[in-house]
Amino acid sequence: MSVHDPSAKSMTVKLYKNGDEFFAGRNVVVNHHVTRTWDAFLDKATKSVRARNAVRRVFDATTGKRVLGLEQLEDGKPYVVGGSERFRRMKYTGIQDLRTKEKQYTEFQKAHTIDSHYKARVVRSGRALKLQHAAVGTTIEVGLNKNFTFQPMKIVVNRTIRSLSALLDLLTKKSLAVNVETVTKIVTEDGKVVQKLSDIQPHGRYIAITKGRYKPGPYFGTGMVGSMPATRSPTKLPPTKAAPIRKKKVPVVAQQSPMAVRAKAQQQQQQKTPIKRLAPEKKVQAYNISVETGDADGQGTDANVFITLHGLKGDSTRQSLREDSDNFQVGANDLIAVECPSVGTITGITIEHDNSGVDSAWFIKSVSVRDVVSGTKSVFQYNDWLAADRGKMETKVFLSAQGSSSKSTPAMVDEFAAVSGQDQADIVPDSSETQQDTLVDASPAQQVSDIDDVPSITSGKFNSAYATITKAMQDASELKTYWKQLDFNGNGIVSLAEIDKFVVERFPVLSNKPALMRAYKKTTLKDGDGDAWVEKKEFPSLLRNLLYFNCLFDAFDQIDTNDDRRVDFAEFQKGLGVLEMSLDEASARAEFDRMDDNGGGVVLFDEFAAWASEKHCPVNGDVMKEFTRASKKVDNGSKGKQKAKAVH
Numbered sequence: 011m012s013v014h015d016p017s018a019k020s021m022t023v024k025l026y027k028n029g030d031e032f033f034a035g036r037n038v039v040v041n042h043h044v045t046r047t048w049d050a051f052l053d054k055a056t057k058s059v060r061a062r063n064a065v066r067r068v069f070d071a072t073t074g075k076r077v078l079g080l081e082q083l084e085d086g087k088p089y090v091v092g093g094s095e096r097f098r099r100m101k102y103t104g105i106q107d108l109r110t111k112e113k114q115y116t117e118f119q120k121a122h123t124i125d126s127h128y129k130a131r132v133v134r135s136g137r138a139l140k141l142q143h144a145a146v147g148t149t150i151e152v153g154l155n156k157n158f159t160f161q162p163m164k165i166v167v168n169r170t171i172r173s174l175s176a177l178l179d180l181l182t183k184k185s186l187a188v189n190v191e192t193v194t195k196i197v198t199e200d201g202k203v204v205q206k207l208s209d210i211q212p213h214g215r216y217i218a219i220t221k222g223r224y225k226p227g228p229y230f231g232t233g234m235v236g237s238m239p240a241t242r243s244p245t246k247l248p249p250t251k252a253a254p255i256r257k258k259k260v261p262v263v264a265q266q267s268p269m270a271v272r273a274k275a276q277q278q279q280q281q282k283t284p285i286k287r288l289a290p291e292k293k294v295q296a297y298n299i300s301v302e303t304g305d306a307d308g309q310g311t312d313a314n315v316f317i318t319l320h321g322l323k324g325d326s327t328r329q330s331l332r333e334d335s336d337n338f339q340v341g342a343n344d345l346i347a348v349e350c351p352s353v354g355t356i357t358g359i360t361i362e363h364d365n366s367g368v369d370s371a372w373f374i375k376s377v378s379v380r381d382v383v384s385g386t387k388s389v390f391q392y393n394d395w396l397a398a399d400r401g402k403m404e405t406k407v408f409l410s411a412q413g414s415s416s417k418s419t420p421a422m423v424d425e426f427a428a429v430s431g432q433d434q435a436d437i438v439p440d441s442s443e444t445q446q447d448t449l450v451d452a453s454p455a456q457q458v459s460d461i462d463d464v465p466s467i468t469s470g471k472f473n474s475a476y477a478t479i480t481k482a483m484q485d486a487s488e489l490k491t492y493w494k495q496l497d498f499n500g501n502g503i504v505s506l507a508e509i510d511k512f513v514v515e516r517f518p519v520l521s522n523k524p525a526l527m528r529a530y531k532k533t534t535l536k537d538g539d540g541d542a543w544v545e546k547k548e549f550p551s552l553l554r555n556l557l558y559f560n561c562l563f564d565a566f567d568q569i570d571t572n573d574d575r576r577v578d579f580a581e582f583q584k585g586l587g588v589l590e591m592s593l594d595e596a597s598a599r600a601e602f603d604r605m606d607d608n609g610g611g612v613v614l615f616d617e618f619a620a621w622a623s624e625k626h627c628p629v630n631g632d633v634m635k636e637f638t639r640a641s642k643k644v645d646n647g648s649k650g651k652q653k654a655k656a657v658h
Contacts, residue, residue, distance in 0.1 A: 021085035025059050026071060026102040028092030032172050033059070034107035040083060048079055049382060053295070055091045060179055062194060064296065064347070069097045094498075148212040152181060152196065153229035155219040160188060162230055167210055174207045181218045190294055191220040191349060201226065222330060295352050298345060298380040299331060301361075302518070304373035305341035305474075311372035311396075312338075313363035319379065320360070321353030338372065345515065356381070356388040362406035363396060370405075371397035376518070377409065465589040465627040469561045475517050479553050492516070493549050503543035506530050513556065520556050524575075524615045525563040529555035554632070559619065561629045565589065566618050576612040589627075 020041045027033040036058045045051050056065040068077040071088035074097045083089070088103055106114075147168025154160045163184050171177050181193045196204050196216045201224045204210065215230050299317060303310055315338060319326040329348040331337070337344050356379050363372060373395050380387040390409040395401025482488045496512040497504050504512075509530060514521045529552060533544055537551035544552055569585030570577050577585075582605075583598050593601060605613050605621040613621075622629070 019085075021083060023083055023085070024088045025055055026088060026090045026105070027059055027061065028067075028069070028090050028095060029098035029100070030173075030175075031100060031105065032176075034105045034110075035088065035102070040080070045080070047385065049385060051080060053383060059091060060182075061091070061093075062175060062178065062192065063093045065091045066093050067091070067095075067097075071102045074099055148210070150210060150213065151215045151230060153215075153217050154185060154189060155217050155222070156225045156227075157188065158227050158229065160185075160229075162215070167207075171207070174204065177207060177210075178218075185218065189220065193218045193220055195219050197224050199226075199229070294349055296347050296349050296382045298347050298382060300343065300345050300378040300380070300515075301331065301338065302343045302375040302377075303338050303340060304375055306373070307340065308369065308371070309373035310338055310340040310342070311363060311370055312367035313370040313372065314366055315361070315363045315372075317348070317362075317377075318360040319350065319353050319356060320358040321356050323352060323354035326350040326353050343515065343518075352383075355386075356411060358408060358410040359388075359390060360406065360408045361396070365398050365405050371395060371400055378518075465591050465622065465625055467561060467565045467589060467622075467627060467629045469564050469629075471564055472519060472557060472560055475519055476557055478517075479557060483550060483553070489550070493546055496549070497546075503545055505543060509544065509552070517556070520560045522560055522563050525559035526556070528559045528616070528619055532559070558629055558632050562619055562622060563615060565629075566615050576614060577618065578612050582613065 020039060022037055022039050024035045024037050026035045038055065038058045040051065045054060052065045052068075055061075055068070059065070069075065069090045069092070070077060071090045074090075076097070077083065077089065090097065090102060147166045150165050150167060151162040152165055153162045163181070165177070165180065165184070167177065171180065178193045178196070181196070182189075185193065196218050198204070199215055199217070204216065210216075217224065217229055297319065301315075312335070315331040316328050317331055318328050326348075327350060329350060331344075331346050331348070333346060336342075337346075359377060359379060361374070361377060363370065374392045376389060376391045376393075378387055378389045388411065392407070392409065394407075396405060396407060397403075398405050482492055494500075495516065496508060498508070506527075510521075510523075510526060513526060520526075530544070532555045533548055533552045534540065534542060537555070538544065538548045565588050566577065567573075568588045569581055571581055571584070579599065579602050582602050583595070586593060586598065591601075602613070603609075605617055607617050607620065621627075
């Protein structure tokens with residue numbers, strides 16, 4: 011994550027939409043007190059340019075070079091923002107807004123006005139006639155999807171609306187009173203999606219959709235739910251016969267001045283009508299929801315899935331997670347983005363489904379919620395059925411961050427700790443194997459030596475990931491698919507941040523940041539050519555190193571009983587069984603001193619990994635004889651830059 015330097019001054023940059031030849035740009039102020047991270051800047055850019063999709067890439071408007079952090083922004087310079095698409099080269103700085111064009115057109119008309127006493131035949135081009143016809147415009151009616159009580163909006167489509175995206179932006183503004191989400195598409199009454207502005211028919215009826223599918227219903231006419239009967243306009247009342255005026259005798263004492271009567275009427279009106287105070291607008295932000303479904307047959311679902319977020323600032327509304335029919339299949343890890351008002355620090359979630367469909371029973375392994383603004387991630391391990399006919403016989407479950415649910419184990423992690431050099435690790439729950447007592451053979455043991463100073467580490471926690479990676483290593487096409495998922499921009503090289511994203515999405519059980527950092531250093535400095543990027547030929551070594559160092563970190567974490575990321579002598583002596591070693595106190599002290607390279611009295615994971623490499627310790631049968639310290643820096647110099655240019 012790119013973090014803004016607190017000592018840096020504020021700057022103003024101009025942002026353009028990628029490939030939009032009619033968008034004149036928006037000036038955005040980058041204040042280091044408000045915009046501290048790169049994700050916060052991307053979120054601000056999305057709102058500033060009113061992009062239909064979230065902004066994920068920023069390019070230099072002149073050179074087209076991609077900008078990767080706040081430190082690369084320059085004051086007063088133009089930039090182009092967009093989603094995941096490539097940079098579209100065009101002249102962005104010369105785009106004029108509509109007001110400037112209209113002013114120039116008005117001045118042109120004044121300069122070329124023909125006096126009325128001159129009779130001349132004015133020849134107009136086809137384009138001018140088309141613009142004149144478009145200036146009149148057409149009126150359409152637009153309703154809101156799934157809202158049958160909403161009074162349809164009447165929109166005039168004229169030459170000021172030059173594209174379909176401009177029409178969608180106008181619909182979003184018009185519906186802000188009842189809808190806080192962005193309109194993404196419009197459909198006809200029969201559900202056909204409008205692909206371009208020319209498909210709009212005069213006096214047509216359309217339905218605006220923010221997310222989800224189109225729901226047919228009575229959006230127009232008298233069949234609307236809760237619609238009021240048609241009434242005549244108060245300015246066009248039918249003529250009525252004048253009633254006879256009867257004069258009443260008013261006592262002189264009761265008569266008042268016109269000013270007093272008006273003041274009294276205003277006072278009575280204020281007492282009847284209370285003052286309406288508008289509630290403060292809530293800030294809407296995005297959350298990335300990742301749901302992992304069981305990989306056994308019949309554990310997927312075709313029901314409609316919903317989630318509710320609970321935080322310190324309140325609860326969100328019930329959010330739908332199903333985007334298409336391919337979600338929540340067997341063994342899938344679905345990533346869905348939802349938008350709702352900020353709920354603060356996540357304290358729990360409620361996940362449910364409506365028990366619809368043929369196979370509604372669903373086995374959930376884990377659910378994670380990532381706050382896009384703060385970068386924190388809450389992981390909930392569930393490992394149970396969500397069904398009406400099996401498991402707990404319920405289709406709705408609440409997972410609490412305080413541990414009120416016995417199946418949920420949340421963990422708040424910083425996804426960018428590997429980039430900043432600060433180690434973080436997820437909290438892993440005890441498995442069913444560690445919670446059960448196992449009977450052992452009580453026969454007399456053979457006489458063996460009391461001292462065994464050869465370490466060996468065996469872990470079955472990563473068997474599923476080991477089987478998947480081993481299968482991919484034997485299948486070139488599957489290994490190529492994994493590489494494309496890792497190198498999503500297709501430049502032939504990947505960075506540490508891209509590796510972290512790939513591991514979190516594809517192999518979350520291997521997303522221990524200390525192990526990830528050591529695997530990255532080993533791949534780039536020992537197995538690779540010494541630069542800061544992992545190439546395609548180095549990808550198999552990266553997968554092997556990820557398995558090795560995660561198994562090694564799992565053993566280190568078991569020995570570290572107080573979870574401070576350091577092992578003292580007492581913990582090492584008690585954890586000799588994890589290493590399959592048997593030592594007396596003197597031998598254990600000598601081995602610990604050998605492991606404690608800097609003599610600090612405690613052993614860090616870096617020292618533990620170096621000691622395992624020196625002892626040729628087998629980790630699930632794999633022995634690593636070379637080790638690269640995490641403190642050793644990779645080469646970020648000209649060699650890597652030349653390689654990146656060659657790939658592009």
